[in-house]
Amino acid sequence: MDMFLPPIRGTTPTVNKMADKMVNKTRRPAPMPILEFQNVSKIYNNTTTALTDVSFSVDEGEFVSIIGPSGSGKSTILRCVNRLVDATRGEIIFDGHDINRANKKELRQVRKKTGMIFQHYNLVDRLSVIENVLHGRLGHKHTLTGVVGYYTEKEKENAFQILAKLGLTEQAYKRCDELSGGQKQRVGIARSLMQEPRLILCDEPIASLDPSASKVIMDHLSVINKNMNLTCIFNLHQVDVALRYSKRIIGITLGKIVYDGPPDQLGKEKIHEIYQSSEGELITDVG
């Protein structure tokens, strides 16, 4: 297991330091690839091809958005990283390890180092906000301490600090089903930060939110990316949002990468190619 956990930038950040980093800028280390896809293919049930020979690599600290039409394989890419979906072929190297070959124990290590944020928040609605945030620690715990929901004082303090940073202090003891969509998504972010992840996967994080809540969420994630140097990979439907926030765009069509580069080089024609549409058929063409 130790072999699987290389020291991160000299020292492993403690629980408290993690929360501080959300404000204090830390020194940027030289970027190195944290995630690599090498000729990854995914075929569902031997019939539906979701991904064909997808290759790309993401450096530590990058803010990448994957755009593409529904059913083009965006979600499959993200879910292959933490093996919620198993890739059919190819290698996925996360933090120096081929995760397709990881056994059960190693897979748990991968998952606890990758946070995930969902379109529908995927919280346990009947539990309180703080309990949901603490769920982020389950991967770090012994099965039984997790089963009975025992968390250390330090973990609880850290959870409250993260909630404060996300402006949810007053909601800490509320049940999650009392929250608005934007608040629920912030709980989702807090839960993934509790994992002390090295990578955050965001699967349509703002697809169910109104424009102002969407901005709050994107701003928080952008700040987290900059201040904590935390790698973020997004699936986005909103091309304008992807262009504004990310430093790199991956365009995907029918399971193949058709664009990989900075947002300013992504012209209108390329966008139409990604969405396989002609001039005037996209919402981005309006106005």
Added chain:
Amino acid sequence: MLGKNQTFVNQTPLNQTSVFVKRKRTFTLVFLGTLALFLIAAAATNYDVIGGFESIPKAIGWLAKNFVPNAKAWSRLPDILTKLAETALVSVAVTVCAALGAFFFSLLSARTTKVNRWIGRGVRIIAAFLRNVPDIVWAILLMFSFGQNILTGFFALFFATLGMLTRTFIETIDEVSVACVEALQATGATYLQTVFQGVIPSSLPEIVSWVLYMIETNIRSSTLIGVLTATGVGAMFDLYYKRMDYSAASLVVISIVVLVIAIEIISNQIRKVIM
């Protein structure tokens, strides 16, 4: 485009009339068919329609005379209540035991939490079998091995309840906890952690609600099974009825009804609080 619209408009009234005509024809045919069946059945069984209706007031009169609890019947009330309590407690015990087993089985079989496809399928088949054999049939079958015993009733109800609850729990788990199970798995939580921190908290109210419903149902069924297995309040009713002590028998019925209504009111209150 315009041509398409026109044909659409022209066809609509035609279609509508034909639909109404069809429906009327169906109703008439069904009515005539039912009437014919009734007449044939009445002729075959020598059923006197007028005489049948005439006997209704007489029957009510007889019921009023014999089935109103008298003083002698009331003196049996303590005995009846003891047996009633026994029946009710057995039903509660059965339902709770079956619920524990059903939760375990449903975890093995629900899409979100199953460990293995074949185990899941096996559990579904077993549950379907247990559920589709009526509890009375279970009681008759089990009487051969256990005899007229309270254990017979217990197991008869247990199997039927286990089958029913397994199925409803599977549906509840798949309906309520798909999203949070995915999220907890993504944090690196183990199987048991996912169950205890995700599945149980999100599905508990539904599960409790189903358990309360099964307790109500089982109190009703257990009185019937009690007649067969000579235990509990069902046996009491059987005894009085066969002795032609109708007023005591009716007191048994009344006390069962009161208990069932009381349980229903209580469980509705509990549901309101937990939902």
